[in-house]
Amino acid sequence: xxxxxxxxxxxxxxxLDGEHDKAAALIAARGIAPKHRLGVYANNARSxxxxxxxxxxxxxxxxxxxxxxxxxxxxxxxxHPSLAGDLQPAGARFAQYLSELHGGDEFRYLSEVARLEWxxxxxxxxxxxxxxxxxxxxxxxxxxxxxxxxxxxxxxRLFASEYPCVAIWEANVGSDAEPExxxxxxxxxxxxxxxxxxxxxxxxxxxxxxGFLQSVQAGARFAAAVxxxxxxxxxxxxxxxxxxxxxxxxxxxxxxxxxxxxxxx
Amino acid sequence: MMHNGxxxxxxxxxxxxxxxxAGIGPPANLGARAGIGLRAQHHLKVISDAPAVAxxxxxxxxxxxxxxxHVEALAxxxxxxxxxxxxxxxxxxxxxxxxxxxxxxxxxxxxxFEPALVSEHLSWSSVGGRFANDLLPLPYTEEALxxxxxxxxxxxxxxxxxxxxxxxxxxxxxxxxxxxxxxxxSAVAAExxxxxxxxxxxxxxxxxxxxxxxxxxxxxxxxRAVLEIHLAGHSAVEFEGQELLxxxxxxxxxxxxxxxxxxxxxxxxxxxxxxxWDTDIPALEVLxxxxxxxxxxxxxxxxxxx
Numbered sequence: 001x002x003x004x005x006x007x008x009x010x011x012x013x014x015x016l017d018g019e020h021d022k023a024a025a026l027i028a029a030r031g032i033a034p035k036h037r038l039g040v041y042a043n044n045a046r047s048x049x050x051x052x053x054x055x056x057x058x059x060x061x062x063x064x065x066x067x068x069x070x071x072x073x074x075x076x077x078x079x080h081p082s083l084a085g086d087l088q089p090a091g092a093r094f095a096q097y098l099s100e101l102h103g104g105d106e107f108r109y110l111s112e113v114a115r116l117e118w119x120x121x122x123x124x125x126x127x128x129x130x131x132x133x134x135x136x137x138x139x140x141x142x143x144x145x146x147x148x149x150x151x152x153x154x155x156x157r158l159f160a161s162e163y164p165c166v167a168i169w170e171a172n173v174g175s176d177a178e179p180e181x182x183x184x185x186x187x188x189x190x191x192x193x194x195x196x197x198x199x200x201x202x203x204x205x206x207x208x209x210x211g212f213l214q215s216v217q218a219g220a221r222f223a224a225a226v227x228x229x230x231x232x233x234x235x236x237x238x239x240x241x242x243x244x245x246x247x248x249x250x251x252x253x254x255x256x257x258x259x260x261x262x263x264x265x
Numbered sequence: 266m267m268h269n270g271x272x273x274x275x276x277x278x279x280x281x282x283x284x285x286x287a288g289i290g291p292p293a294n295l296g297a298r299a300g301i302g303l304r305a306q307h308h309l310k311v312i313s314d315a316p317a318v319a320x321x322x323x324x325x326x327x328x329x330x331x332x333x334x335h336v337e338a339l340a341x342x343x344x345x346x347x348x349x350x351x352x353x354x355x356x357x358x359x360x361x362x363x364x365x366x367x368x369x370x371x372x373x374x375x376x377x378f379e380p381a382l383v384s385e386h387l388s389w390s391s392v393g394g395r396f397a398n399d400l401l402p403l404p405y406t407e408e409a410l411x412x413x414x415x416x417x418x419x420x421x422x423x424x425x426x427x428x429x430x431x432x433x434x435x436x437x438x439x440x441x442x443x444x445x446x447x448x449x450x451s452a453v454a455a456e457x458x459x460x461x462x463x464x465x466x467x468x469x470x471x472x473x474x475x476x477x478x479x480x481x482x483x484x485x486x487x488x489r490a491v492l493e494i495h496l497a498g499h500s501a502v503e504f505e506g507q508e509l510l511x512x513x514x515x516x517x518x519x520x521x522x523x524x525x526x527x528x529x530x531x532x533x534x535x536x537x538x539x540x541x542w543d544t545d546i547p548a549l550e551v552l553x554x555x556x557x558x559x560x561x562x563x564x565x566x567x568x569x570x571x
Contacts, residue, residue: 001441004408005360008392015397026404028438030476036504037437040511045397082396085354085367086326090398127331154331198334 002026015042016081049077052087057094057117059172060110072101088125092118109163109184116165116189119157123193123200126155129262137256137264146223150216151263152255155195158205158213162188166202196259203258208233208246213255295320295347295381295537299496299559301552302351302541308338310549311346318553320347320381322539326354328378329370339378349382349493349539350374351462356396357420357430358389358403358413368423375424382493382537384429384462385420387413387450404439405449410456417457429492430454431462434470434499434512446471447485460492463533465525466518470499470510483528491533496526496559497541515544518555526559530566538563 002010007026014023020035027034050073054061061069076097082090095118099111140148159165164186171180190210192203205213211232215225226248233246255261298319303311305327310316321342328339328350342348355367375383388400403409421428432450444452454461463486465479472479498516501508518526518540526538540555 001406004404004406004412005392007404007439007441008360008389011401012392012395012397015399016395026439026441028440030438031507032504032509034437037509040436040502040509041397041399041401044399048398082398083394085352085356085364085390085396085398086329086370087354087398088326088329125330125333128337195333198337 011038011041014038015045016078018042046074046077048087049082049090050074053091053094056088056091056121057114059117059169060094060098060114062172063110063113063168072098075101094118109165109168112161112163113165113168116159116161116169119159119193120169120200123155123157123195126153126195129153129155131259132256132262132264134256140264146221148222148264149219150222150225150261151265152213152217153194153196153260153262155193156213156217156260157193158191158210158217159193160188160190160210165189166191192260194258194260201258203254203260206233206246209251209254212246212248212251213260216261295349295493297535297563299538299540299556299563300347300349301549301556302539302543303339303342304543304546305335305338306546307549307552308335308342312338312341315345316549316553318346318549318556320349320537322349322351322541323378325350325352325371325374325383328374336377343378348378348380349384349537350378350380351431352383352385353400354390354396354398355385355420356388356390357385357416358387358401358409359391359416360389360412361391361394363416363419363423365423368420371420372424375426382429383424383426384431384493385417386433387430387453388433389413400433402433402435402437402439403449405442405444405446407443410449410452414453414456417453417459421457421459427458427460429460429462430457431464431495432467432471433464434467434474434510436474436509436511438475445477445485447482451485451487451490454487454490461486461490462493462495463491463529463536464495464497465529466495466497466499466522467512469519469522469525470512473508473510479525480528483525483532486532488533491529491536494526494529494533494536494538495541496522496538496555497543513544514541518558523558523562526562527566530563531570534570535563535567 010022010026014020020038023038024034027037050070053073076094080093095111095114098114102108102110163184164182166189167182171182190205192205194201208229212225212229215228229246296319300320300322301318303321303323323339328336330336352371386400389403390397390399390401403413417430468479468482496518497514498518499510500513500516501510538559540552542552
């Protein structure tokens with residue numbers, strides 16, 4: 001008699017790797033071959049996994065169509081099976097998988113859109129937080145500002161891509177209408193995602209704001225974050241003609257009012 | 266052998282007063298009328314229309330998130346209705362150690378939503394950290410009995426309360442099984458101190474697929490251990506000219522399962538009953554009509570008994 005461990009290893013090997021022989025030998029036939037009986041479970045496992053992936057990546061589903069999505073999802077399931085009893089995290093590496101498939105071809109943007117979709121989902125599932133207590137901020141003396149470490153709303157995610165992923169994403173979720181054509185060279189994305197009042201908000205960022213928020217997110221002091229913003233702003237790395245010095249006061253106001261900066265310590 | 270922790274947590278059964286829940290909304294126990302499975306597409310309608318549904322059961326994993334729309338919706342629904350939390354992913358029968366992160370998420374959901382009942386499945390879905398995310402049957406052996414009972418006891422200790430364990434549908438049987446499923450289910454409840462969530466559709470499906478008498482299964486259950494009943498629909502596939510029933514939860518409850526429910530009402534009395542629907546989910550009214558049908562049968566059984 002096999003141990004419970006041996007039996008379970010054989011069955012999971014059958015369901016996830018398609019190797020039925022060991023498991024089939026443990027199963028009573030009674031009119032239906034064990035491979036068919038195992039097949040019911042293998043189909044359930046795969047279909048539960050793929051349904052979860054579809055709900056995480058609606059824009060990719062729409063962009064590539066059902067047949068190709070399911071083909072990718074099956075390959076992804078084989079390579080990266082679920083590692084938890086909750087399927088929600090199972091799609092975390094799908095963008096990486098798409099980039100392995102299409103990193104060198106004209107569909108390279110797909111993995112970038114998938115990366116955005118995963119961040120959107122993280123934003124939608126993150127913890128709630130009340131807005132910044134302005135009275136508390138007013139008590140801080142001006143000379144102490146440099147040492148403040150601002151905290152971002154738990155749903156805040158920063159995203160950058162060489163492709164106009166946000167426009168592609170917006171055109172492919174929430175509406176059944178035929179999406180408009182989007183020029184992949186229409187410009188790069190530099191955005192912040194945040195959930196405020198239950199709504200997903202997408203703020204486009206200047207280079208300076210992006211540098212500032214990356215520093216804040218990494219736990220930097222306000223003075224250091226402002227320096228990062230100023231350095232990034234001056235460098236204009238994308239060469240897209242962004243002008244003007246980084247305005248720390250304006251950035252602070254924008255992100256406090258936008259529900260992005262919610263606390264400090 | 267009774268697990269040491271089982272007695273201390275065995276008090277939170279359905280119908281017991283649970284003063285800890287007094288703050289959040291309606292009474293925590295589920296009462297006499299049938300409830301329905303809560304699915305995300307019905308969240309807004311339940312919140313805006315406040316339909317006359319007796320109670321809801323939610324899949325625990327769907328509310329694991331730190332925040333967001335689903336978690337907020339369930340909190341609002343819980344303010345108006347009693348609730349049961351029903352897990353599908355704990356993999357209690359697995360020979361891997363219990364996943365404490367998963368258990369912590371369950372505990373957080375229990376603390377957030379203060380359900381009257383917390384349940385899981387008598388199944389497994391993982392080994393070596395890889396999950397099939399389906400409800401796989403155990404071999405009905407002494408080893409599996411000891412193993413799953415100790416995991417259930419461990420989960421109960423972790424959550425600080427008794428849980429209910431549901432019998433699953435199955436499409437295969439292991440050659441090494443040494444006892445019928447009903448004996449295994451009863452023994453697990455006795456050894457771990459858990460309650461039984463008796464899914465009558467799953468009994469019907471398993472009885473059909475494996476050729477046993479469903480009534481025999483009911484007769485073997487200790488009425489004191491059965492604390493909730495599930496009703497659902499199934500579908501059929503054919504292999505080599507043989508019909509295999511599949512637990513799809515995508516159709517109305519069939520007549521044969523309603524008949525099993527009549528028998529269950531006679532044997533177990535007024536146990537909280539739930540109507541489940543998980544694929545091709547219809548309008549809330551259709552689910553409410555199924556629950557109303559269960560209520561009628563319960564009233565008839567009650568009238569006969571009186």
